[in-house]
Amino acid sequence: MLDDFMVRAALAGIGVAFASAPLGCFVVWRRMAYFGDATAHAAILGVALSLAFSMSIFVGTVVVALLMALVVSVLSGRGYAMDTLLGVLAHSALAFGLVAVSFLSGVRIDLMAYLFGDILAVSRGDLSVIWGGAALVVALIGWRWSALLTSTLSEDLAYASGINPKREQLVLTIALAITVAVAIKVVGVLLIAAMLIIPAAAARPLSRTPEGMAIAAGLIGILSAIIGLRAAYVLDTPAGPSIVCVAAITFIATSILKGLGRQR
Amino acid sequence: MSLVQVEGLSVRYGARTALSRVSLRVEPSEIVTIVGPNGSGKTSLLRAIIGAIKPFQGRVVQAGSLKIGYVPQKLHIDETLPITVSRFLKLSGGVTAADIDYTLAQAGVPELEKAQLSQLSGGQFQRVLLARALIAKPDLLLLDEATQGLDQRGSASFYQQIETVRQNTGCAVLMISHELHVVMSASDRVICLNGHVCCEGTPAVVASAPEYRALFGTGTGGALALYRHEHDHGHDHADHCHDHTEATE
Known part of the structure; x- marks a missing residue:
């Protein structure tokens, strides 16, 4: 079964949707969308470094994404607005990454594959990295779920209940770095944030509890991956963007449903 | 043993000192109210007690296995x-x-x-x-201006609820309020804060302290009157009580 590249692609897409769902909900609730975007952009620098030092791309991107998050948290609160800081770091990391890649003589790499993903070329090895990473992210968030939710609602409530919100923030940062590293092959650095935010946003009108929203986001993400791949096959469109398009259409549909519900 | 013991606590934000050498204790099942003008460090004090702010100097000691219920502003x-x-x-x-x-x-x-x-x-x-x-x-309930956005009746009944809870569960209460008249009547002890502890004691003692009057004026004497009136402790100045109550109404 795994010999079929379409099956491997679908499994890869489902794996990414699985990890992005609970993490994406926190990204939406905590207004970290731009942070997710910045981490993803920085990953291209990770790709360049991995290739230069012939490391695994997964390790390189995780390390650079974590460093990026660390720099942001050190620099924040020092006179720069968060969005300025993230804008500077994200785009500099992307630019340095692109420049660094150009220095890699002898290695012919397809930059487009990292910017937009290359889900149809997912190998068995990639699949195990994607599913391993996704399982790690879901386990991490599941383990800290209550503490994360409390810190998201209010840092002071968290402190009063003996939870350290800074530690929970670190958990999310690590989960984000892993998700970015895992999702590069599937949707590419430019569309990772879309996989985080759009399914979660589309799930919002359908949910009454945080858990419900995470599950709905997961289902929407998985459906988007399957339908998007099918559409890419039939219409001969790029696979990663097609998946994001399906998720976006779902978002529009649930928003309209919510609007109708209000009128009644 | 005290539920919470604050010892010589100083809190700074950059160069600005929010609290300097504040010490206080909260004993089991007592209601302690912190009053003070805006910017006097009331919220900083509560946030230092829950551990959300690191002290610049001094320390906060919680009784072992203390459970805190916190109602933020x-x-x-x-x-x-x-x-x-x-x-x-x-x-x-x-x-x-x-x-x-x-x-x-x-x-x-x-x-x-x-x-x-x-x-x-x-x-x-x-x-x-x-x-x-x-x-x-919780063993200790921390309330930070918990009645913001409630009208006078709402907040009066809110504080009544707090007193009922204290009676039923025996938890101690440390609260911040700007509604002097309501709060003073419900408290066992009042701490008047303005960056440092200006004065503290029973509501009667604090209300007549010169430091307190300097901060809030004498007009709030009615608060004390209400306190005496409701609880009828048989203080000597019962007459003043009625005068003040009329004056404030």
Whole structure:
């Protein structure tokens, strides 16, 4: 079964949707969308470094994404607005990454594959990295779920209940770095944030509890991956963007449903 | 043993000193109120007690296994986060459906269990926050201007509820309030804060202290009057009491 590249692609897409769902909900609730975007952009620098030092791309991107998050948290609160800081770091990391890649003589790499993903070329090895990473992210968030939710609602409530919100923030940062590293092959650095935010946003009108929203986001993400791949096959469109398009259409549909519900 | 012991606590934000060498204790089942003008460090003090702010100097000692119920001044629930009141209350862990029913009734909002948190009115929301603080059966309840957004009657009944809770559960209460007249009448002890502890003692002692009068003026004497009036402790100056009450009404 795994010999079929379409099956491997679908499994890869489902794996990414699985990890992005609970993490994406926190990204939406905590207004970290731009942070997710910045981490993803920085990953291209990770790709360049991995290739230069012939490391695994997964390790390189995780390390650079974590460093990026660390720099942001050190620099924040020092006179720069968060969005300025993230804008500077994200785009500099992307630019340095692109420049660094150009220095890699002898290695012919397809930059487009990292910017937009290359889900149809997912190998068995990639699949195990994607599913391993996704399982790690879901386990991490599941383990800290209550503490994360409390810190998201209010840092002071968290402190009063003996939870350290800074530690929970670190958990999310690590989960984000892993998700970015895992999702590069599937949707590419430019569309990772879309996989985080759009399914979660589309799930919002359908949910009454945080858990419900995470599950709905997961289902929407998985459906988007399957339908998007099918559409890419039939219409001969790029696979990663097609998946994001399906998720976006779902978002529009649930928003309209919510609007109708209000009128009644 | 004291539930919380604050020793020589100083808090700084950059170069600005918010609190300097503040010491206080809260004993089991007493109600202590902190009063003070805006910017006097009241919220910083509570946040230092829960551990959200690191002291610049001094320390905060909590009794072993102290359970704190905290009602913050303001809490913004983002529209994007769907959460029902009962799910919110379950966040503490080990909470049963019966606990939720009982605590919501205790907080005076028994009908809100299935409501969305972001749809509540200001008064309902404060009571749900109180319920959340109570559900873990705290030894110490910390209230930071918990009646913001309530009208006078609402806040009076809110504080009555606090007193009832104290009677029923024996938890101590440390609260901040700007509603001097309501709060003073319900407190065992008042601490007047203005960056440092200006004066402290029973409501009667504090209200007549020159430091307190310098901060709040003599017009608030009515607060004390109300206190004596309601509790009828048979103080010597009962006559003044009535004068003041009339003056403030």
